[in-house]
Amino acid sequence: MGDLFKALSDRTRRAILDELTDRDGQTLFEICGRLISRHGVSATRQAISQHLDVLESAGLVRTERSGRYKFHHIDTSPLREIGERWPQPAKEPDK
Amino acid sequence: MGDLFKALSDRTRRAILDELTDRDGQTLFEICGRLISRHGVSATRQAISQHLDVLESAGLVRTERSGRYKFHHIDTSPLREIGERWPQPAKEPDK
DNA sequence: TTGACAGGCAAGTAGCGACTTGCCTATGGT
């Protein structure tokens, strides 16, 4: 089981999460293409694949295999831990 | 201006935030002592000082100088960005 | 069956980041 915060500490991995937020359930090759064309991220397939492994072991991405395709789904629930660990002081209504 | 996620990616820095959550407004030396005795973190003063710089440049810590003391205050407001960037699907009541 | 496509594995490289080491500045007490 990997480290949630380590997973979030990389620009490219955050771009992957952005991309999956925009369109969930993409394959590795789709993610590669859209990262380049829409996020200005240049990276090889292998690099992205490794990033996806990190995200998956942090619980931020779940995968689902179907034939020769592997679909990637974002799971934001681990992020809840962050807000719980360092609580926000209740936002004061402007007076 | 530093990187919020990079700042959170280190165990020791997260322990510092925990410590400031527990008792806000500590000096560098106080933080050093309490990290060792209460969080099992062994680190030199210089290491902690550098961590505090990272946290400050990420906006997670504000400092206030008074004489030869420098007090450190936690500021959790940058964390809000995280929840906004990757929104939680509204928690479904179990059906 | 053959080839194209989707993905996986593993070793090597290079740069960044955490930490150390040694010395310096500044404030306050006596």
Next chain:
DNA sequence: ACCATAGGCAAGTCGCTACTTGCCTGTCAA
């Protein structure tokens, strides 16, 4: 004035991590 205390600066070391490179496995269509 002197010294102890609180903190700062900067160069150097070392390990981790992102990325590359090269090759391999598995699926599907013709």
